[in-house]
Amino acid sequence: MNARHPSAARDAQVARVVYPAAVAGLLLLAWQALVSGWDLPPYLLPSPALVARTLFHDWSTLGPALLVTLRITVLALFLATLCGVLVSFVFVQSRALETALFPYAVLLQVTPIVSVAPLIIIWVREPTLALVLCAALVALFPVIANTTLGLRSVDPDLLDYFRLNRASRSQVLLRLRIPSALPYFFGGLRIASGLALIGAVVAEFVAGTGGTGAGLAYQILQAGYQLNIARMFAALLLISLSGIGLFVVMSLLARAALGSWHASQSAGD
Amino acid sequence: MSTSHRAAAQAITPSVPAIELVSAGLTYPDDTVALRDVSLRVRRGDFLTLLGPSGCGKSTLLKVIAGLLAPTSGALLLWGEPAQRLAPDQRPMAYVFQAPTLMPWASVQANVRLPLDLARVPRALANERVAQSLALVGLADAAAALPHTLSGGMQMRVSIARSLVTQPQLILMDEPFGALDEITRQRLDGELLELWRRAELTVVFVTHSISEAVFLSNRVITMAARPGRLLDEIPIDEPYPRSADYSVSARFANHARRVQESLQHASTHSASAGAAVARAGAA
Numbered sequence A: 001m002n003a004r005h006p007s008a009a010r011d012a013q014v015a016r017v018v019y020p021a022a023v024a025g026l027l028l029l030a031w032q033a034l035v036s037g038w039d040l041p042p043y044l045l046p047s048p049a050l051v052a053r054t055l056f057h058d059w060s061t062l063g064p065a066l067l068v069t070l071r072i073t074v075l076a077l078f079l080a081t082l083c084g085v086l087v088s089f090v091f092v093q094s095r096a097l098e099t100a101l102f103p104y105a106v107l108l109q110v111t112p113i114v115s116v117a118p119l120i121i122i123w124v125r126e127p128t129l130a131l132v133l134c135a136a137l138v139a140l141f142p143v144i145a146n147t148t149l150g151l152r153s154v155d156p157d158l159l160d161y162f163r164l165n166r167a168s169r170s171q172v173l174l175r176l177r178i179p180s181a182l183p184y185f186f187g188g189l190r191i192a193s194g195l196a197l198i199g200a201v202v203a204e205f206v207a208g209t210g211g212t213g214a215g216l217a218y219q220i221l222q223a224g225y226q227l228n229i230a231r232m233f234a235a236l237l238l239i240s241l242s243g244i245g246l247f248v249v250m251s252l253l254a255r256a257a258l259g260s261w262h263a264s265q266s267a268g269d
Numbered sequence B: 001m002s003t004s005h006r007a008a009a010q011a012i013t014p015s016v017p018a019i020e021l022v023s024a025g026l027t028y029p030d031d032t033v034a035l036r037d038v039s040l041r042v043r044r045g046d047f048l049t050l051l052g053p054s055g056c057g058k059s060t061l062l063k064v065i066a067g068l069l070a071p072t073s074g075a076l077l078l079w080g081e082p083a084q085r086l087a088p089d090q091r092p093m094a095y096v097f098q099a100p101t102l103m104p105w106a107s108v109q110a111n112v113r114l115p116l117d118l119a120r121v122p123r124a125l126a127n128e129r130v131a132q133s134l135a136l137v138g139l140a141d142a143a144a145a146l147p148h149t150l151s152g153g154m155q156m157r158v159s160i161a162r163s164l165v166t167q168p169q170l171i172l173m174d175e176p177f178g179a180l181d182e183i184t185r186q187r188l189d190g191e192l193l194e195l196w197r198r199a200e201l202t203v204v205f206v207t208h209s210i211s212e213a214v215f216l217s218n219r220v221i222t223m224a225a226r227p228g229r230l231l232d233e234i235p236i237d238e239p240y241p242r243s244a245d246y247s248v249s250a251r252f253a254n255h256a257r258r259v260q261e262s263l264q265h266a267s268t269h270s271a272s273a274g275a276a277v278a279r280a281g282a283a
Helices: A006-038 A048-057 A059-093 A095-110 A113-123 A127-152 A156-164 A169-207 A216-225 A229-258 B003-011 B058-066 B108-118 B123-136 B152-164 B182-199 B210-216 B250-272 B275-282
Strands: B019-027 B033-042 B047-051 B073-078 B093-096 B170-174 B202-207 B219-224 B229-235
Touching: A006 A048, A048 A059, A048 A229, A059 A095, A059 A127, A059 A169, A059 A216, A059 A229, A095 A127, A113 A127, A113 A169, A127 A169, A156 A169, A156 B093, A169 A216, A169 A229, A169 B108, A216 A229, B019 B058, B033 B058, B033 B073, B033 B229, B047 B058, B047 B210, B058 B073, B058 B093, B058 B170, B058 B202, B093 B152, B108 B123, B108 B152, B123 B152, B152 B182, B182 B210, B202 B210, B210 B250, B219 B250, B229 B250
Parallel strands: B047 B202, B047 B219, B093 B170, B170 B202
Antiparallel strands: B019 B033, B019 B073, B219 B229
16 A cells, blocks of 8 residues: 555555554553552462563473474474365365365354264274374364365456467466465354364363373463463463464465465555 | 467458357346347357347356357357357457546556466467557557556556457457546547557447447447347447547448437337336436
8 A cells, every 4th residue: 555655555564563562562461450559368369470480480381382282283284274175176176066065064163073083083093193183173274165165266358368378277277266266265264263262272271181281272271280380371372372373474475475466465564 | 378279260261250249148047038039140250239228138248148148038149159168268359447447456568468368378478469469559568557556548448458468359348448538538449449459359348338339330230228239239330440520420320329229219119018106206
């Protein structure tokens, strides 16, 4: 939008970082003042400073836990993307197939993972794999829905043009459908990355102390039993930061893949 | 396109029309008659314009010629051969849409190269032809640009360059400049005439602008709606090249009036049945 005014565009970018950071700073100050002013005990509400200290002191347990949760999230996202894209390719091959199968994709989406996770954890003996499957199930639907929509959202005139030039099915797929679908696909991926993290945490909660116990959700459960609220907050903070990190990575991926051609990537919007 | 069929097409005698429609009709499955009894010969080297109001089937007729729609009755001959008997790669024609219809993710060069890529022409040869084609439309410097960085007129030039890159004998154009402003359109009309003359093309051009039709073509075919059909042929016997002076001359106005009369004649005729109703509605 502000392409013609580079300084304005830069200002907008700076604002995008500075404004939220200012809000965070204000909230942290208010939080700290609240805890100090009312002299709240740390087992009710730990101060931000205490959370930060705990994060630093308990890094030897929280750090590896973060890695476990991230590993499950990333594997799940990868699996969901792979399966989701494959299912979408099947869907766009024929309307009949899509009509027949789409309700089951919706079924996957609307079934709460909390209710399915115990089954999966019983059936799949390998704990990491079980958790990855649970998280992937949560992340799958947006990939399917968006990629299918994208593969179908082809400019009809361009499709006619390809037909006029006797393009083969694979040429239409590779040169037209896939590039047209990319913006939709990356939109789906961004949603899926958040859902994969949520799925991973929820699955860890369900799996609980039953064996796997190493991820951030396990740390939250343990800290809760021990009334170590500061550590709970520290683990929560790590989960939130992971989510934001994933979102940023997906946005950067989209930008790298789409370059500047798509309207969603234009500066200032 | 390959060199073999160009050679084959050259072997055809010039007297054979490029396009011949013999009482062609197109009726949709819901019994809507899109085209009725269309008979038309397009000679090689013609600049023929199909002119008519919206819904008269002029774009449909163009799609029939292109092979995007099949006529439900009558026959279509291309270079003297029944169209259905021609292998797809024996139709040296290009199609230009109303919108530029470019791939937004691909550079101008890649967009113009598309038909060659689809025909699996070797990259080096293809790039050479793309450069020639872009030079023809005056966009040699824009090869690396993405379409959205270009103005509407430049995007349309890219679209025309893409149609020229296969070195077609016949170009079908569906209101190619309809979305552009008047000044840009007049400039592109002039450039198109230059290309047509230099490359000895046959052009079938769809428009609803009488002045554009009279300026460009040597033959104007007027059409009417419901059902889509041909009305008259108005020959525009004016020498080429045609300058801007021509478009303000008395002869130009004369041609335009004849075209206008043909269209009006049709609208009064087809309206006569429902005239009473229409008049009652107007009052």
